Amino acid sequence: MSGIAGVLKLDQTAVDEGLLQKMSEPIQKRGPDGTTIIQYQNMGFVQTKLAAVSNGTEPFFDEDFGIIVATNGTIYNQDELRERLIEAGYRFLTESQAEVLTKAYHCWGESFVEELDGAYAIALWSEADRALLLVRDRFGKKPLYYSFGQSERALYFASNTQSLLQTRDIDTEIDPHALHFMYSLHAVVPAPWTILKGIRKVEPGHYLRIDADGSSRSVSYWELTAERDYPQYDEVEWREMIESTLKSAIKKEMNFANEKVGVLLSGGLDSTLITALAIEEGIEGIQTFSVGFEDQPEEKGSEFFYSDQFVDKYQTDHYKFEVPNSEALSRLPEAIANMSEPLFGQDAIGFYLLSERVKTVTSVVQSGQGADEVFAGYFWYPKMVAETEQDPLKRFAKHYFDRPHEEWLEAFTPKYHTENIAGEYIREHLTRPGADTFLDQVLRLDVTRLVVDDPVKRVDNMTMAHGLEARMPFMDQRLVELAMALPPEYKLSHHGKGILKEIARGRVPDSIIDRPKAYFPMPALKYVRGEFLEMMRDTLTSKKAKERGIFNPAYIDELLKNPEAPTSFTNIQGSKLWHAALLELWLNSVGL
Numbered sequence: 001m002s003g004i005a006g007v008l009k010l011d012q013t014a015v016d017e018g019l020l021q022k023m024s025e026p027i028q029k030r031g032p033d034g035t036t037i038i039q040y041q042n043m044g045f046v047q048t049k050l051a052a053v054s055n056g057t058e059p060f061f062d063e064d065f066g067i068i069v070a071t072n073g074t075i076y077n078q079d080e081l082r083e084r085l086i087e088a089g090y091r092f093l094t095e096s097q098a099e100v101l102t103k104a105y106h107c108w109g110e111s112f113v114e115e116l117d118g119a120y121a122i123a124l125w126s127e128a129d130r131a132l133l134l135v136r137d138r139f140g141k142k143p144l145y146y147s148f149g150q151s152e153r154a155l156y157f158a159s160n161t162q163s164l165l166q167t168r169d170i171d172t173e174i175d176p177h178a179l180h181f182m183y184s185l186h187a188v189v190p191a192p193w194t195i196l197k198g199i200r201k202v203e204p205g206h207y208l209r210i211d212a213d214g215s216s217r218s219v220s221y222w223e224l225t226a227e228r229d230y231p232q233y234d235e236v237e238w239r240e241m242i243e244s245t246l247k248s249a250i251k252k253e254m255n256f257a258n259e260k261v262g263v264l265l266s267g268g269l270d271s272t273l274i275t276a277l278a279i280e281e282g283i284e285g286i287q288t289f290s291v292g293f294e295d296q297p298e299e300k301g302s303e304f305f306y307s308d309q310f311v312d313k314y315q316t317d318h319y320k321f322e323v324p325n326s327e328a329l330s331r332l333p334e335a336i337a338n339m340s341e342p343l344f345g346q347d348a349i350g351f352y353l354l355s356e357r358v359k360t361v362t363s364v365v366q367s368g369q370g371a372d373e374v375f376a377g378y379f380w381y382p383k384m385v386a387e388t389e390q391d392p393l394k395r396f397a398k399h400y401f402d403r404p405h406e407e408w409l410e411a412f413t414p415k416y417h418t419e420n421i422a423g424e425y426i427r428e429h430l431t432r433p434g435a436d437t438f439l440d441q442v443l444r445l446d447v448t449r450l451v452v453d454d455p456v457k458r459v460d461n462m463t464m465a466h467g468l469e470a471r472m473p474f475m476d477q478r479l480v481e482l483a484m485a486l487p488p489e490y491k492l493s494h495h496g497k498g499i500l501k502e503i504a505r506g507r508v509p510d511s512i513i514d515r516p517k518a519y520f521p522m523p524a525l526k527y528v529r530g531e532f533l534e535m536m537r538d539t540l541t542s543k544k545a546k547e548r549g550i551f552n553p554a555y556i557d558e559l560l561k562n563p564e565a566p567t568s569f570t571n572i573q574g575s576k577l578w579h580a581a582l583l584e585l586w587l588n589s590v591g592l
Contacts, residue, residue, distance in 0.1 A: 002027075023166050027160060031467065068124070145200070161194065165590060227435065247277050249478070253473050263366045268512065290302070309511060405420040539581045556577075
């Protein structure tokens with residue numbers, strides 16, 4: 001259940017099956033075990049199947065109620081919902097989670113979304129209401145894109161942008177507002193925007209209702225607060241609650257599959273803690289997977305030194321994959337072609353190549369994404385907290401934004417110039433009610449808006465490119481809601497993620513707990529030199545890039561002259577040159 005697409009014809013004509021077949025092709029990697037197409041009146045649904053997490057054929061058409069449902073992802077409480085619906089008098093014909101959703105909608109109406117626990121994107125058509133619902137989970141763990149075509153005769157939806165582009169009915173002009181977001185927030189373009197004017201995405205914790213006449217409205221069904229609305233627990237009580245809730249999330253996501261669920265094991269705290277707690281919870285035969293690259297003089301290309309220590313302690317069924325630099329560079333175009341939107345994180349190729357190898361062993365894994373955003377693990381959080389600046393946007397932007405608005409204007413040609421849209425957006429979200437301290441404001445923004453586009457989207461795109469489903473227990477709803485109420489000092493202690501480090505002590509080797517925060521090592525792509533530099537030079541000075549005219553040539557020339565100068569890197573040490581090249585490479589990959 002890992003790829004969906006479809007069409008609602010607003011002119012009330014039938015959907016062409018050939019179009020649905022074309023839309024299915026870019027999502028078949030997400031679900032390589034079969035494709036099903038349903039046509040009904042002016043509707044068309046496509047779903048590709050990942051057998052490891054699928055029960056029954058989907059999309060599911062409930063003819064008794066006139067409801068069709070396609071799903072991407074997993075509803076973890078589907079068994080509980082099924083029992084509640086049986087008690088309410090509903091009868092089930094299959095084990096499909098989509099059938100649970102058809103009954104849930106019939107029973108509870110649009111409020112059924114409030115009952116769901118999981119990582120999901122849902123498309124639901126109700127004949128009685130003559131309406132299509134596009135639903136996205138609370139944290140946007142599963143993608144869902146849509147477009148009202150240029151012809152204004154159809155609404156299209158899909159798990160990736162490539163499927164929508166197959167319709168040839170999309171406005172593919174660059175959206176200047178999205179460009180401002182992308183180059184202010186290191187590739188984050190928050191929903192509903194995307195880099196292309198004609199494609200939008202459903203916001204996390206929202207559903208979009210589209211009526212048969214084409215009218216639509218976006219509805220929020222969940223909001224996250226970050227307030228001290230719990231009793232005055234002491235540190236031990238907080239640690240016990242966080243630990244218990246994290247264990248429950250891990251166990252829930254470990255058990256919900258048709259085969260063993262592995263763990264992407266780096267040499268860091270998050271994935272090692274997941275594995276240790278899973279073993280404590282009685283999960284047997286856990287498969288763990290690590291990847292390493294060639295060293296550079298400045299940096300090692302793997303974290304095997306640390307992950308091996310953990311494996312020695314727990315004797316997991318461990319797989320180590322070593323990738324030469326030549327492969328990392330030569331296969332970079334493949335990884336870019338599987339991005340639904342441009343992703344600046346150079347570790348995307350690492351996840352792409354690791355996922356390819358993991359898929360030969362299993363189809364479902366857990367990953368540690370989200371821990372840093374939920375428990376304040378990044379180096380910029382304490383810097384923000386220590387600021388004396390009272391303006392929340394200035395306080396945030398100084399340590400996070402890739403470049404000030406003035407530099408952004410220098411970077412792009414005048415036809416793309418816009419107001420400080422990213423700054424306005426960040427200020428508005430930071431100052432919303434429901435957060436007690438500045439750190440609470442920042443973490444709530446990060447968890448509900450920024451993490452969605454990086455790293456959550458990066459992990460989803462790169463794993464699903466090989467039909468591998470990645471689950472993120474640190475982004476479990478109950479855990480996140482509890483963590484948002486956790487006093488800030490328990491997060492910031494021990495140089496960040498303090499409470500997780502205390503939970504890990506005695507379970508994870510001290511060398512892993514006490515090491516400085518590390519990132520996915522990709523030396524060949526991290527240091528802007530050699531083949532990597534030449535590839536970016538060729539891309540940014542190509543005839544096509546010049547004709548496109550997105551970037552100011554003088555700005556690019558300066559970066560090419562001084563690619564490793566301090567001014568050529570962002571506040572969080574991203575390469576400005578790579579950021580520019582990546583957009584051009586992605587546009588080329590989708591044929592634009």
